[in-house]
Amino acid sequence: MHFLKTILLLFACCFGIRQVLAQTVDSTSLPVYTSAGFLYDFPQSFGATAGIALPLNYHNIFINKKRKEKQKFRELLTKSEVGFYRYRFNNTSFFFQQSIGFKYQHQKQYYFEWLLTAGMLRTFYDGTVYKVSSDGAVSMLKNFGRLYALTGMSAVFGFDLEKSSKPLPFTVSLEPSLWVQYPYNSFFLPHISTRLSIDYHFPSFNIFVHQKNIKRGL
Amino acid sequence: MKRIFIFILITGFCISSCKKETVHLNTNANELFWLSNAGADMPVWVKGNTASHVMILFLHGGPGDGSYRFVGFQTNQLWKNYSFAYWDQRDAGSAAGNSIYSNLNLPQMIEDLQKLVTTIHYRYGNDMEIFLMGHSFGGLLGCGYLVQNNNQSNIKAWIEVDGAHDYPLADKLERRMLIDTGTSEIAKGHYVSEWTNIVDYCRKHPVRSSVTIGRKTDGLASEAEDYVNINHSKTAIGIFSVSSPVTLGANLYKLYFTEAGNDFLQQLMVASYTPQLNKITIPSLLIWGQYDFTVPMECGYNALSRLSSSYKKLVLMPHSGHTPMDGDPDLFAKTVSDFIEAVK
Numbered sequence: 001m002h003f004l005k006t007i008l009l010l011f012a013c014c015f016g017i018r019q020v021l022a023q024t025v026d027s028t029s030l031p032v033y034t035s036a037g038f039l040y041d042f043p044q045s046f047g048a049t050a051g052i053a054l055p056l057n058y059h060n061i062f063i064n065k066k067r068k069e070k071q072k073f074r075e076l077l078t079k080s081e082v083g084f085y086r087y088r089f090n091n092t093s094f095f096f097q098q099s100i101g102f103k104y105q106h107q108k109q110y111y112f113e114w115l116l117t118a119g120m121l122r123t124f125y126d127g128t129v130y131k132v133s134s135d136g137a138v139s140m141l142k143n144f145g146r147l148y149a150l151t152g153m154s155a156v157f158g159f160d161l162e163k164s165s166k167p168l169p170f171t172v173s174l175e176p177s178l179w180v181q182y183p184y185n186s187f188f189l190p191h192i193s194t195r196l197s198i199d200y201h202f203p204s205f206n207i208f209v210h211q212k213n214i215k216r217g218l
Numbered sequence: 219m220k221r222i223f224i225f226i227l228i229t230g231f232c233i234s235s236c237k238k239e240t241v242h243l244n245t246n247a248n249e250l251f252w253l254s255n256a257g258a259d260m261p262v263w264v265k266g267n268t269a270s271h272v273m274i275l276f277l278h279g280g281p282g283d284g285s286y287r288f289v290g291f292q293t294n295q296l297w298k299n300y301s302f303a304y305w306d307q308r309d310a311g312s313a314a315g316n317s318i319y320s321n322l323n324l325p326q327m328i329e330d331l332q333k334l335v336t337t338i339h340y341r342y343g344n345d346m347e348i349f350l351m352g353h354s355f356g357g358l359l360g361c362g363y364l365v366q367n368n369n370q371s372n373i374k375a376w377i378e379v380d381g382a383h384d385y386p387l388a389d390k391l392e393r394r395m396l397i398d399t400g401t402s403e404i405a406k407g408h409y410v411s412e413w414t415n416i417v418d419y420c421r422k423h424p425v426r427s428s429v430t431i432g433r434k435t436d437g438l439a440s441e442a443e444d445y446v447n448i449n450h451s452k453t454a455i456g457i458f459s460v461s462s463p464v465t466l467g468a469n470l471y472k473l474y475f476t477e478a479g480n481d482f483l484q485q486l487m488v489a490s491y492t493p494q495l496n497k498i499t500i501p502s503l504l505i506w507g508q509y510d511f512t513v514p515m516e517c518g519y520n521a522l523s524r525l526s527s528s529y530k531k532l533v534l535m536p537h538s539g540h541t542p543m544d545g546d547p548d549l550f551a552k553t554v555s556d557f558i559e560a561v562k
Contacts, residue, residue: 042462042464043462043463043464044462045462087462089250089261089263089286089312090250090261090312090314090462090465091314123314125252125259125261125314126250127249127250127251127252127261128251128252128341129251129252129253129254129259130251130252130253130254130337130340130341131253131254131255132253132255132333132336132337136336138336138337138340141254144252144254144259146259146314146315146316183316184314184316184468185258185308185309185313185314185315185316185317185468185469185472186316186317186318186319186472186478187468187471187472187476188468189464189465189468190464190468191464192464
């Protein structure tokens with residue numbers, strides 16, 4: 001038994017396991033954000049996005065660490081987004097993507113999110129696309145492009161103006177992301193993108209989600 | 219009212235779908251079109267004077283490099299009087315689509331080129347005179363196209379620029395030139411450690427027995443140009459301003475790090491059109507960099523002696539390596555221009 005306790009203690013020390021002192025569950029009203037963003041895809045594509053972010057649940061965590069009490073929030077959220085970008089002298093791409101991830105925020109205005117994304121992307125090539133049959137007949141393909149699956153991950157560094165001294169229903173965020181489109185010439189095409197977004201919270205656009213209030217101590 | 223509106227909309231859509239696109243020839247064209255063939259979507263960027271009715275169809279090297287890096291300062295002196303079509307071959311440069319691995323081979327690329335020539339005549343008219351210009355690997359592709367069927371009837375003339383129409387010969391001469399020049403430069407005390415490294419590698423690997431050895435030797439040949447003071451412009455700026463290194467990287471990865479890509483490169487190691495060069499009868503211009511270690515100028519002399527063209531000429535570029543349009547841009551432009559005026 002002593003041995004087991006020692007192991008558990010060592011495990012707690014090594015991996016910083018936090019002791020949950022109390023936990024209550026209720027519901028809370030959280031803002032639904034609509035967003036508009038400017039997208040840059042390396043090295044020369046520019047575009048725009050629009051979307052909506054829905055909170056799924058909310059953890060209100062009180063931490064009592066060395067007699068200092070801190071509060072932080074963790075929100076599980078999902079985002080639906082549509083967007084497009086132009087790759088000059090190549091194509092215009094339209095995409096739809098669905099993301100899920102966590103938003104972390106302390107009592108300050110800054111917040112951080114990480115998101116996993118999956119979606120679809122459709123390209124439309126610049127200029128006319130021709131196809132030549134085996135007998136040499138040429139035809140033009142209208143609105144030709146390709147459909148791809150996309151998946152990736154992103155980090156969001158945001159600033160919440162609702163928590164400023166003069167609250168405004170906005171957040172501003174910068175979102176670097178790494179994603180791939182597949183299949184691209186029987187392979188995949190990696191993308192490195194950055195997005196600058198403004199998220200707006202309509203005053204009456206809130207939804208109720210489960211809120212867990214957790215007290216932790218060490 | 220609603221039904222009338224829908225009817226007009228559908229009718230308009232059908233008419234626009236059936237209508238042949240009108241392409242206006244002009245003196246300052248800057249347009250893009252695509253050829254979709256066997257799963258690959260290949261962009262063709264047309265620049266320059268299409269109203270001249272002369273189009274230089276550029277076949278890039280690599281394979282895999284893409285042609286967009288030659289758009290701009292490397293070939294733009296010719297845009298005033300002629301037009302250029304910069305074509306990205308399948309699985310190269312900015313080419314997209316979803317071509318399957320087994321379609322990455324020389325016969326398929328020759329078929330792509332046949333269809334591209336047909337498309338250019340369809341788009342710009344049959345009176346558009348096409349001058350085929352093949353650089354490096356493009357030299358092999360161009361020769362492969364010209365010796366097949368009656369393809370030469372669609373092409374006004376052939377311009378080979380440091381073309382690798384015979385890979386085994388180019389490989390043998392590359393090694394010999396690196397060793398000979400290296401030995402001579404070491405004796406003169408120029409870049410001794412660099413040349414020693416190159417000479418040692420070439421002596422240790424006397425034949426291109428694998429794709430890796432070939433790639434390494436080509437890398438050394440490119441490096442050697444720096445040691446004989448061949449100037450290179452900052453092509454990276456040109457590449458990144460018009461084409462994506464990510465797209466290029468994905469295509470190059472497929473070529474160099476997949477089995478299909480390696481199979482293709484293995485095929486190329488033995489590819490040679492030397493025995494069939496006598497089938498080429500159209501006017502031909504051969505342009506070679508005097509300091510090209512990758513495809514040495516003896517390859518040019520080899521082609522010159524075998525072509526059956528009534529008009530054929532080899533011009534050496536005195537300050538160039540493997541890319542004469544970069545090393546001697548003025549002389550290159552003048553040589554091409556003089557040739558076109560002589561044969562058009």
